[in-house]
Amino acid sequence: MTEIPMLLATSGFDTFVQTLFKALALGSLYSMLALGFVLIFKATQTVNFSHGALALAGTWFLSMLFIDWDIPGRFIPGPSWLHWGIALLLAMTVTALFGLIIERLTIRPMIGEPIFSMAVITLGLEVIIRVIADDAVRLTPRALGIPWGSDTFSLGGALVAWSYVAAVVMAALVFFAVWRFLRTRTGVAMQATAFDQEAALAQGINVGMIFAIAWAAGSALAAAAGIFASMSPWAAAGVASREGAFFAFRALPAVIVGGLDSVVGALAGGMLIGFVEIFAGQYLSSYANILGFGYQQVIPYVVMLIALLIKPYGLFGTEEVRRV
Amino acid sequence: MRGRPNLYTSYSSESRLFPTRTQQVAIGIAFLLLLLMPFDLPVIDQIPLIRFLGDNSWLRVVNRMLIFCIAALGLNILSGLGGQVSLGHAFFMGVGAYTAVLVGGPGSANLWGWGLPIWIWLPASGVVAAVVGILVAPAAVRVRGLYLAITTLGLVFIGLHLSRVFPEIAGPGSLGRKWPKLELRLWKEENPILDFSRDGHWFWFDISDNQKTYYFLLALLTVFALWAANLARTRTGRALAAIRDQDVAAEIMGVPETKYKTIAFAISSCYAGVAGALLASISGQMPPEAWDLILSVEFVAILLIGGMGRVSGALAGTFFVVLSPRFVEEIIEWMTKQAEGDGAFSGLWDSIISLGSGDFGIVSISETALGYPIPYSALDEIIYGALIVIFMLFEPLGLYGIWINVRNYWKGWPFSY
Numbered sequence: 165m166t167e168i169p170m171l172l173a174t175s176g177f178d179t180f181v182q183t184l185f186k187a188l189a190l191g192s193l194y195s196m197l198a199l200g201f202v203l204i205f206k207a208t209q210t211v212n213f214s215h216g217a218l219a220l221a222g223t224w225f226l227s228m229l230f231i232d233w234d235i236p237g238r239f240i241p242g243p244s245w246l247h248w249g250i251a252l253l254l255a256m257t258v259t260a261l262f263g264l265i266i267e268r269l270t271i272r273p274m275i276g277e278p279i280f281s282m283a284v285i286t287l288g289l290e291v292i293i294r295v296i297a298d299d300a301v302r303l304t305p306r307a308l309g310i311p312w313g314s315d316t317f318s319l320g321g322a323l324v325a326w327s328y329v330a331a332v333v334m335a336a337l338v339f340f341a342v343w344r345f346l347r348t349r350t351g352v353a354m355q356a357t358a359f360d361q362e363a364a365l366a367q368g369i370n371v372g373m374i375f376a377i378a379w380a381a382g383s384a385l386a387a388a389a390g391i392f393a394s395m396s397p398w399a400a401a402g403v404a405s406r407e408g409a410f411f412a413f414r415a416l417p418a419v420i421v422g423g424l425d426s427v428v429g430a431l432a433g434g435m436l437i438g439f440v441e442i443f444a445g446q447y448l449s450s451y452a453n454i455l456g457f458g459y460q461q462v463i464p465y466v467v468m469l470i471a472l473l474i475k476p477y478g479l480f481g482t483e484e485v486r487r488v
Numbered sequence: 489m490r491g492r493p494n495l496y497t498s499y500s501s502e503s504r505l506f507p508t509r510t511q512q513v514a515i516g517i518a519f520l521l522l523l524l525m526p527f528d529l530p531v532i533d534q535i536p537l538i539r540f541l542g543d544n545s546w547l548r549v550v551n552r553m554l555i556f557c558i559a560a561l562g563l564n565i566l567s568g569l570g571g572q573v574s575l576g577h578a579f580f581m582g583v584g585a586y587t588a589v590l591v592g593g594p595g596s597a598n599l600w601g602w603g604l605p606i607w608i609w610l611p612a613s614g615v616v617a618a619v620v621g622i623l624v625a626p627a628a629v630r631v632r633g634l635y636l637a638i639t640t641l642g643l644v645f646i647g648l649h650l651s652r653v654f655p656e657i658a659g660p661g662s663l664g665r666k667w668p669k670l671e672l673r674l675w676k677e678e679n680p681i682l683d684f685s686r687d688g689h690w691f692w693f694d695i696s697d698n699q700k701t702y703y704f705l706l707a708l709l710t711v712f713a714l715w716a717a718n719l720a721r722t723r724t725g726r727a728l729a730a731i732r733d734q735d736v737a738a739e740i741m742g743v744p745e746t747k748y749k750t751i752a753f754a755i756s757s758c759y760a761g762v763a764g765a766l767l768a769s770i771s772g773q774m775p776p777e778a779w780d781l782i783l784s785v786e787f788v789a790i791l792l793i794g795g796m797g798r799v800s801g802a803l804a805g806t807f808f809v810v811l812s813p814r815f816v817e818e819i820i821e822w823m824t825k826q827a828e829g830d831g832a833f834s835g836l837w838d839s840i841i842s843l844g845s846g847d848f849g850i851v852s853i854s855e856t857a858l859g860y861p862i863p864y865s866a867l868d869e870i871i872y873g874a875l876i877v878i879f880m881l882f883e884p885l886g887l888y889g890i891w892i893n894v895r896n897y898w899k900g901w902p903f904s905y
Contacts, residue, residue: 232658238737270877278571283634284792287785288876295869334666413645413781416638424634458655465642469627472639476631486736 189328191438192335197415200385207378216412222387226255263383308464417468423481562759568797571732582779584761592668618760651776742852795888
């Protein structure tokens with residue numbers, strides 16, 4: 165995740181196409197992570213700082229299921245890409261269950277407490293999950309058995325990795341699912357809860373259930389984002405320890421730029437940050453000796469600071485009305 | 489009016505630093521204990537679980553704790569008094585540390601350093617960090633709550649990147665560069681007047697480097713703690729408390745919000761800068777990655793575990809967070825000894841400690857082995873994370889809340905319910 169290798173391209177236009185695909189892919193990853201943050205923020209009014217650790221845990225679950233235990237493969241026949249797809253869903257489910265347990269034990273008792281206490285609880289959880297997952301992953305990256313590996317295809321003169329396409333497709337699926345969900349009865353209930361927990365409770369909405377759903381969905385999204393971020397051009401095609409957990413912190417600017425409570429904001433913010441990061445990485449690389457090695461990784465934070473100076477609640481965030 | 493501790497007849501007597509006689513006595517005793525602490529005392533070195541008090545390795549941890557106290561007091565002014573929760577404290581500590589090494593460190597062809605004495609580099613680290621705090625404040629004052637926490641979190645990552653842009657200051661390798669030692673010189677002469685980093689002889693006693701450092705840090709901490717405690721009684725302190733409790737109301741009552749938030753950022757960064765410089769100095773050598781998010785989180789945890797908004801809370805929280813890993817280590821060592829022996833409960837301890845590969849147990853005594861029997865370096869961090877969660881869940885006021893409960897129990901006795 166630290167180094168994004170530059171694929172060789174011949175002409176300026178091909179470079180542009182390659183950069184565009186890469187930016188779309190990174191933007192999708194950031195959007196997926198941001199969506200997880202937004203869902204949990206919408207329901208519980210808190211930022212889940214343990215998102216990255218959950219992503220790391222989800223990736224490790226996939227590696228355990230698919231590589232170590234050969235889970236769908238030992239029960240059903242079929243091609244390996246199908247097995248991998250089932251294992252991916254299973255890993256997301258396991259992470260969702262994990263999120264449910266966390267929510268029930270540590271977040272539910274905090275309903276009505278100051279939101280910062282809840283945010284700090286998630287910081288504590290981040291430490292615990294990251295250390296345990298880090299310890300379980302050990303020093304060498306674990307294999308994930310991704311069906312398309314590090315294959316690429318050429319589009320004109322440009323080389324595009326299949327994992328870019330996969331990330332974009334996954335993000336599109338996820339956003340469609342969430343968009344549909346927010347229009348169901350439960351989804352509307354979640355929006356009501358986000359607006360006012362007490363009023364929602366008085367209307368007969370099961371607020372605890374909404375918390376649980378949000379955490380399960382957020383954890384599953386974290387797992388998906390973590391897995392798709394562990395593919396060949398971003399990482400050494402495996403579960404990276406620690407780095408994986410910190411990847412999610414780089415999506416925080418996306419959430420802030422888009423607005424903490426907006427699904428559209430998550431998409432826009434994620435894409436904006438992804439595009440700025442990749443295009444700056446490609447087209448400013450001749451100034452790297454002035455900007456410093458790895459400058460593209462701090463660009464999200466700089467964009468965030470500038471965006472906050474202009475719009476303190478993000479592009480699509482709801483402005484807080486303060487009463488005295 | 490004597491003998492009625494909670495009866496105040498004037499505003500000035502209520503706003504004294506130590507209003508009651510009990511508090512004055514308690515502070516006196518605590519200070520006396522702190523003065524005696526670095527020595528190997530005759531009785532204490534026989535008691536099993538705390539016999540390490542006074543050890544050299546223990547003192548090193550205690551010195552680290554004193555520095556953390558200074559930094560925690562700084563964050564307490566910003567977050568506890570002013571209500572602005574910042575995750576960028578590690579960044580300001582880093583600013584202080586790199587100012588110290590730039591002003592006080594040795595220079596060479598590819599490293600910048602002016603080699604000035606401590607009475608310049610230590611204040612400079614505080615002042616430069618405060619100036620950086622003032623520069624950051626305009627962006628930080630506009631946002632509040634979790635948005636502020638995330639914005640300041642961004643500072644940490646920008647700071648890490650800046651350390652890569654300026655290898656002349658941060659040092660080229662991953663090890664980092666060497667910091668100036670705690671030595672008092674008038675100017676650049678060969679032999680320091682006071683040397684806190686070497687064993688020596690004071691009055692009639694032999695005194696080790698760690699003991700000297702301890703007294704130096706204790707003196708500094710006393711100054712900073714009194715400053716922090718006093719600040720809460722001043723106009724600035726009252727303005728900050730008003731902003732914390734209800735910012736809109738404060739502004740309507742004529743408290744200029746931006747001005748006082750900027751002041752809070754400046755003072756808090758000044759504390760952080762001095763603490764960062766000291767921490768790097770006693771560590772000797774530190775990579776830029778030491779000033780990362782985890783350090784920032786540690787200070788937020790310290791404040792929440794100790795109790796927000798009080799000097800005593802910040803100090804107690806630091807005691808607890810920085811010293812508890814050492815206690816865990818001691819307890820595990822003791823359990824290992826029990827498990828290896830054949831006492832009455834050795835089987836019980838053996839079921840917790842994994843003595844070698846294949847032995848059943850949760851905790852592994854090897855520090856390097858990864859994987860299922862958890863190595864105790866990882867156990868430290870897990871316990872630390874669990875402490876944050878447990879305190880937030882069961883005692884949101886932290887150690888201060890526990891103290892209030894205990895005090896009220898005895899105050900109300902025999903009608904305590």
